[in-house]
Amino acid sequence: MLPDRSRVSKRVLVADDDPVMRHLITTIIQQQEHEAVVANDGRAAYRILQSDSDFKAAILDMTMPFLEGLDLIRFMRSEKRLMRIPIMMITAEQDIKLMASSFSAGATAFLPKTFTPEQLQSAIRMLLATRRSSRIAA
Amino acid sequence: MSFERITNETQKTNALAPVLAGVIRITSDAVDMELLNAFEDLQSDDGSDLIVELIDLYLKDASQRVLAIREAALANDWVLLKQVIHNLKGSSASLGVRQVAQTCKMLEEIECDRSPEGFGELLQQMNSEFARASEALLSERQRRLQ
Numbered sequence: 001m002l003p004d005r006s007r008v009s010k011r012v013l014v015a016d017d018d019p020v021m022r023h024l025i026t027t028i029i030q031q032q033e034h035e036a037v038v039a040n041d042g043r044a045a046y047r048i049l050q051s052d053s054d055f056k057a058a059i060l061d062m063t064m065p066f067l068e069g070l071d072l073i074r075f076m077r078s079e080k081r082l083m084r085i086p087i088m089m090i091t092a093e094q095d096i097k098l099m100a101s102s103f104s105a106g107a108t109a110f111l112p113k114t115f116t117p118e119q120l121q122s123a124i125r126m127l128l129a130t131r132r133s134s135r136i137a138a
Numbered sequence: 139m140s141f142e143r144i145t146n147e148t149q150k151t152n153a154l155a156p157v158l159a160g161v162i163r164i165t166s167d168a169v170d171m172e173l174l175n176a177f178e179d180l181q182s183d184d185g186s187d188l189i190v191e192l193i194d195l196y197l198k199d200a201s202q203r204v205l206a207i208r209e210a211a212l213a214n215d216w217v218l219l220k221q222v223i224h225n226l227k228g229s230s231a232s233l234g235v236r237q238v239a240q241t242c243k244m245l246e247e248i249e250c251d252r253s254p255e256g257f258g259e260l261l262q263q264m265n266s267e268f269a270r271a272s273e274a275l276l277s278e279r280q281r282r283l284q
Contacts, residue, residue, distance in 0.1 A: 018229045019195045027180055027188060063224055092228030114231040114239075117177045 009056045010034045012128070013085075015045035015072065016061040021090065024117075025059055028124050042067025046075065053081040057108075057127050062091035062098065070105050077106035088127045168270040170234030171278065193279045196233050197272060200226060204268055211261060220246060235275075237267040 012029050014036045016022050026036040034056065039045035043066035045058075058076065060069040069089050076082040088109035089102040099110045108130055111123045174189060181188050203226040210219040227242035229235075241264040248257050 018225065018232070019199050020192055020229050021232055023191060023195055024177070024180070024232070027182070031180065031182065061228075063221070063228075065221075092224060092231055113228055114173070114234070116173065117180050121180065 009054045011037055011055050013037050013039065013045060013048065013055045013058040013060075015039040015042060015058070015064060015069070016090070017041050017064045018061065021061065024120065025124070028121050032125060032128060034128060041065045042069065042072055045072055049076065049079075049082060053079075053085070055082075055085050057086045057088065057130075059088045059090065059124070059127070062089055062093060062102070070101065073102065073105040073107055086127055086130050088123060168235070168237050168267065169274045169278070170236050171274075173234035174278065187282055190279050190282055192233060193275045196229060196235070197275060199229060200235075200238070200268065201272075203229075204265065207261070207264070211257075230271075235271045238264060238271050241267050 010033065012034050014022060014025050014029070015038075016025070017040055022038055022040075026038060029036040037048060037052075037055070039048055042064040045060065045064075046067050049072070058072075060072055062069040069091075073087055073089070076085060076087065083106075086108040087106065088111060089107045090111045090113070091098060091102075092113045094112055099112070102110050109123060109127050111120070115123070174192075177189050177192060203222050206222045207219060207226070210216075210222060223242050223245045227239050227246065230239035230242065241260060245257065245260050245264060248260060
């Protein structure tokens with residue numbers, strides 16, 4: 001799907017192999033009057049991104065089967081039609097180096113688990129309100 | 139009710155108190171109910187119970203992952219094993235299933251091929267923590283549906 005430049009997209013790509021996280025993130029996105037486009041792993045997200053760039057933001061899990069979050073970020077940042085989409089990386093890792101590598105790959109926000117529902121909600125709200133140049137470490 | 143009966147009932151209750159306290163402690167140990175119940179803030183008005191939905195999703199997914207961990211350990215597939223352990227750690231942490239998440243973290247850090255005994259013990263610990271957490275989550279689910 002090609003984005004209509006005259007309107008702001010309300011669609012958010014959610015790629016996570018954890019059904020609990022997918023359900024949580026989708027619930028929050030819908031509450032914030034956006035639509036979640038869900039992928040169960042990195043490869044499914046990659047396939048969506050190959051033909052669809054109409055996204056307001058993307059929320060990616062760091063560790064997923066077939067293709068990791070970091071690889072997806074690198075792909076998105078290398079494609080002109082995807083490079084302006086703000087990306088939030090979610091991870092169960094506590095390693096500070098991963099935050100650095102996420103940002104250097106082009107992530108806009110980084111959210112390590114465990115977080116409270118409030119933190120997740122605010123991180124998504126900030127992501128949906130952010131522009132490509134900003135960075136958020138939640 | 140006679141005085142004697144009341145006394146007996148009270149004694150029975152008192153006798154059960156430490157056991158009940160133990161159950162409550164174990165339950166709250168296994169799952170961070172405060173974190174889990176904080177998801178109530180995200181509840182929609184459509185009559186569904188988000189926490190019940192999350193519990194159902196977690197129990198279904200985590201049971202499969204626990205099984206996958208067992209199978210990967212039996213097959214000595216360390217790469218798959220670490221990957222599934224990592225996934226279980228993440229989903230457990232996000233719902234406040236602390237002890238499972240903590241045990242998974244220890245399993246991730248241990249070198250399974252160098253310390254198979256320690257790894258085996260931790261796997262057993264993870265199984266029993268998961269059983270405790272499942273019990274706590276199921277009882278929370280039942281409480282919410284009443």
